[in-house]
Amino acid sequence: MEKRKVIIIGSGPAGYTAALYTSRANLEPLVIEGHEPGGQLTTTTEVDNFPGFPEGIMGPELMANMKKQTARFGTEYLSTHVTKVDLSKRPFHVVCENGKEFLAETLIISTGASAKYLGIPNEKELIGRGVSACATCDGFFYRNKVVHVVGGGDTAMEEATFLTKFASKVYIIHRRDTLRASKPMQQRAFDNPKIDFVWNSGVEEIIHDQTGVTAIRVKNYETGEETVRPTDGLFMGIGHKPNTDFLGGQIELDSHGFIKTKAGTPDTNVPGVFACGDVQDSYYRQAISAAGSGCMAAIRAERWMEDQH
Incomplete structure (x- = not known):
C-alpha cells in the first residue's frame, strides 16, 4: 500500500x-x-x-x-x-x-x-442563469431586479437581507407560517421594507427561456392554489x-x-x-x-x- x-x-x-x-x-x-x-x-x-x-x-x-x-x-x-x-x-x-x-x-x-437544493427539474442546470445558493457571490448581478429566496432559517434571512442591497424587491417563500430563524434575524427581515413573505408555499417549477429564469410556479399548501410569479432570480436559502x-x-x-x-x-x-x-x-x-x-x-x-x- x-x-x-x-x-x-x-x-x-x-x-x-x-x-x-x-x-x-x-x-x-x-x-x-x-x-x-x-x-x-x-x-x-x-x-x-x-x-x-x-x-x-x-x-x-x-x-x-x-x-x-x-x-x-x-x-x-x-x-x-x-x-x-x-x-x-x-x-x-x-x-x-x-x-x-x-x-x-x-x-x-x-x-x-x-448547498441544499429543492430537487425540482432544471434547478441545477440553471445555476448561474437565475438560480443561486450564494447571495454574497451573485447578489451584485441582481441590481434593481426582483428575486425570490426559498427557506425559513437563518440562511434564508441572511441571503434575503443581503440581497436587499441590490434587488428592488425580495420575496421569501416558506413552507410554513412561522420561521425557524433566530428572533433577531427574523426581526431584521420583517423590518426591511424591501422584503415580503409568501407563507405556506413552495416552488413547484422554475420557468425559463434561453436567457435564464423568468418566473416560478408556486403552490400554496393550504389552499392548493398555484400561481406563476415573475422573477429574475431564485436563491436557495435552505442551508x-x-x-x-x-x-x-x-x-x-x-x-x-x-x-x-x-x-x-x-x-x-x-x-x-x-x-x-x-x-x-x-x-x-x-x-x-x-x-x-x-x-x-x-x-x-x-x-x-x-x-x-
Missing part, C-alpha cells in the same frame, strides 16, 4: 491552496479530488470577488488556474472519491471509491459543503450539508455537521488531521476565506510533521 506524507481529501480553493503550499514545501501531496473536482466554483459563472482579477474571472477558469499552478510544483491528482478513512492510528488509512488505498502521515480535509459522511464519526463535528477546529487553527481533535474550507466554515463560505484556510492547513501539517521527528 502506497504511503504519502500528505493526502488532501477534496479540491476547490482550500484543497488547491493546501496543495500549492505543501508541494512547494517538498511534501509531494496527493489530492483526491472527489466527485466535483474544483468544488462549487466550477458550477458558477463570473467571480468578481476574488482578489487579483479586476475584470472578474469565470469560476471554472479560476479553479483550472489553481490546479495548473499546483501541478507546476509536483502535486499529484487522483480523480476519485474517498469512501472511508481509519483515523485510529498513524499512518492514517484512506480508502477510495476506485479501489485504491493509501497510508498518510497527515491528512488535510477540504471536502467542502454542498448547506458538509461533506463529512466518509469520516464515520471519527472527527468531532458541530451541531450542523461541520468539522470543529481549534480556535484560530485548522487542527481537528485528531492529531495530524487538519480541516480547511467550507467543511469547517459555516460562517464565511467564500472562495478567498477557503483559500486562506488551505494555506493555514498546509503550514500546520508541515510543522506538525517536523515536530514528530
Whole structure:
C-alpha cells in the first residue's frame, strides 16, 4: 500500500491552496479530488470577488488556474472519491471509491459543503442563469431586479437581507407560517421594507427561456392554489450539508455537521488531521476565506510533521 506524507481529501480553493503550499514545501501531496473536482466554483459563472482579477474571472477558469499552478510544483491528482478513512492510528488509512488505498502521515480535509437544493427539474442546470445558493457571490448581478429566496432559517434571512442591497424587491417563500430563524434575524427581515413573505408555499417549477429564469410556479399548501410569479432570480436559502459522511464519526463535528477546529487553527481533535474550507466554515463560505484556510492547513501539517521527528 502506497504511503504519502500528505493526502488532501477534496479540491476547490482550500484543497488547491493546501496543495500549492505543501508541494512547494517538498511534501509531494496527493489530492483526491472527489466527485466535483474544483468544488462549487466550477458550477458558477463570473467571480468578481476574488482578489487579483479586476475584470472578474469565470469560476471554472479560476479553479483550472489553481490546479495548473499546483501541478507546476509536483502535486499529484487522483480523480476519485474517498469512501472511508481509519483515523485510529498513524499512518492514517484512506480508502477510495476506485479501489485504491493509501497510508498518510497527515491528512488535510477540504471536502467542502454542498448547498441544499429543492430537487425540482432544471434547478441545477440553471445555476448561474437565475438560480443561486450564494447571495454574497451573485447578489451584485441582481441590481434593481426582483428575486425570490426559498427557506425559513437563518440562511434564508441572511441571503434575503443581503440581497436587499441590490434587488428592488425580495420575496421569501416558506413552507410554513412561522420561521425557524433566530428572533433577531427574523426581526431584521420583517423590518426591511424591501422584503415580503409568501407563507405556506413552495416552488413547484422554475420557468425559463434561453436567457435564464423568468418566473416560478408556486403552490400554496393550504389552499392548493398555484400561481406563476415573475422573477429574475431564485436563491436557495435552505442551508448547506458538509461533506463529512466518509469520516464515520471519527472527527468531532458541530451541531450542523461541520468539522470543529481549534480556535484560530485548522487542527481537528485528531492529531495530524487538519480541516480547511467550507467543511469547517459555516460562517464565511467564500472562495478567498477557503483559500486562506488551505494555506493555514498546509503550514500546520508541515510543522506538525517536523515536530514528530
